[in-house]
Amino acid sequence: MPTATVRHVGITPRQEAPGGVRPVTVVSRQLETDEATGLHTHTWGQFTYALDGVLRVSAANSSWIVPPLRAIWIAAGTMHGVTVLESARMRLLCVDMARAPFAQDLEVVEVSPLLRESIEALGQMGVGDTSPRSRLLSELILDELPRSAIRPIRVPLPSDKRLKTLCEGLLDAPGSPQTLEDWARQVGASERTLARLFERELGLSFGQWRQQVRLAHAAPLIARGVPLSQVAEQLGYASQSAFSAMFKKTFGSTPTAFFHKR
Structure with a gap:
């Protein structure tokens, strides 16, 4: 890409x-x-x-x-x-x-x-x-x-070259709809190998890691005042409510409260 x-x-x-x-x-x-x-x-x-x-x-x-x-x-x-x-x-x-x-x-x-x-x-x-x-x-x-209040927005990165290529691609395009099977063909590894590498190197599944990337990249969009419906669409969520629910589950507060609290 x-x-x-x-x-x-x-x-x-x-x-x-x-x-x-x-x-x-x-x-x-x-x-x-x-x-x-x-x-x-x-x-x-x-x-x-x-x-x-x-x-x-x-x-x-x-x-x-x-x-x-x-x-x-x-x-x-x-x-x-x-x-x-x-x-x-x-x-x-x-x-x-x-x-x-x-x-x-x-x-x-x-x-x-x-x-x-x-x-x-x-x-x-x-x-x-x-x-x-x-x-x-x-x-x-x-x-x-x-x-200062601690506000971590951290995404772990791997050392394996194949997995690193995948992760860097998603960091550049967090809304990408590509599946793990799609990425496997692109980076030259089997889907099973990539799934195993995610668990071994990052302690997360592909879906969990991609979710963290998408939530992290929501930060600049929300900070600029982009409507949550547009943020959800750009990051590949099915709806605003699905995005907001996942955000609250991860960070313990709604997107608006997390980024606009003073």
Whole structure:
């Protein structure tokens, strides 16, 4: 199937790493759809989110969907890559690991209004600012981050090349109606082999994994205000009610409550 051409870009901040009187620095980037960073690591922790647009972060054999008002924490030394699913105004918080706000290497959280405005205020001051105001904003951000609600939208990824081809195809086209038998012919493996690989590598059936992908990709559509009926249709659900029921079963709340809660 045709796939979009990914343009690799560098978004790693070119600055002194955070530390000492500057435990947090903020870097702003404007990235367009299908731009990507490639796999890389940092010596500092990074808290990444977009004021608008949608990101997909690949790390720890998983794909993490990050819509607006969600953000992902990536600990120092964690290999990761970022792909822009929808043009985004990115904010990168570089955090001294001595002040790491989370115990886990990866967390997807909700960005509160206070956290969002604090990040914007610190970003406007420049990375070299060490004034009392910048230090106060840094401390406020570090205090607010661990209070953020955890909102995981994670899709596990395999290592087997055949299964990886299938999974990447569905990530690019989550509404695809192709069956496991269809995919088996495309990737050069039997349907039985693929079913066994899904259970062994991902702990899920093909249907369960595809469901997670579709629910994850609902994020940017709902965040933009696309009607749920259209979201359900684009992602291959028979009806809006079927989509909403599956979403609530998975995330514990309706799509509207999950993505629009403040």
